[in-house]
Amino acid sequence: MSIIIIKTIVNAPIEKCFDLARSIDLHVQSMRNSNEKAINGRQSGLIELNESVTWKAKHFGIYFRMTNKITVMELPNLFIDEMIKGPFLKLHHKHQFKTVGLKTEMTDIFEFKAPLGILGWLAERLFLKRYLEKLLIERNKVIKLEAEKP
Structure with missing residues (x-):
């Protein structure tokens, strides 16, 4: 299993960052290079606890x-999405938010495991x-760009 941890400081309130991070529409915009689309489940707006979205x-x-499902949501500090169907053996994405002064620290803890045994491990x-x-x-x-817009 691999883990990616990314911290991003945003000059915006925690609630705004939290909502933008769970916005289906903004996610689609951010993934336009891979032509990502929501094709089933929640397809626009803000995803909520126990909702799922299928991406193509x-x-x-x-x-x-x-297909990912929101399995934990603690507004505005944390939500977790987990793959329930798809190409990985495991995908668990924890989104944490913390107020630091007048800014928000967003932390992504992204755990995944590729299929195909040793070939997946190598990949x-x-x-x-x-x-x-x-x-x-x-x-x-x-x-960050959207949150920091005046």
């Missing part, structure tokens, strides 16, 4: 579908972890 996206030239270490980290960083840039 193109990565590595292949279309994937993945995680050779390229998959870096690829997913890049996607998360890009997503957080979009959240």
Whole structure:
């Protein structure tokens, strides 16, 4: 299993950051390079506790579908989404939010395990972890830009 931890400081209130991080519409905008779309479940607006969304996206030239469910939500400090169907053996994404002065610290703790045994393990270490980290960083840039708009 691999773990990615990313911290992002945003010059905006915690509630705004929390809502933007769970916005289906903003997620689609941040993932436009992979042509990601919500195709089932919650397809727009703010995802809530026990709701799920099915994504369709193109990565590595292949279309994937993945269904994630919000399993924990503690407004405005934490929510967790977990893959319930899709290409990984495990995907668990913890989104934490903390007020630091007048800013918000967003922390992503992204745990995943690729399928295919030793081949998946190699893929995680050779390229998959870096690829997913890049996607998360890009997503957080979009959240930060939107949150910091006057």
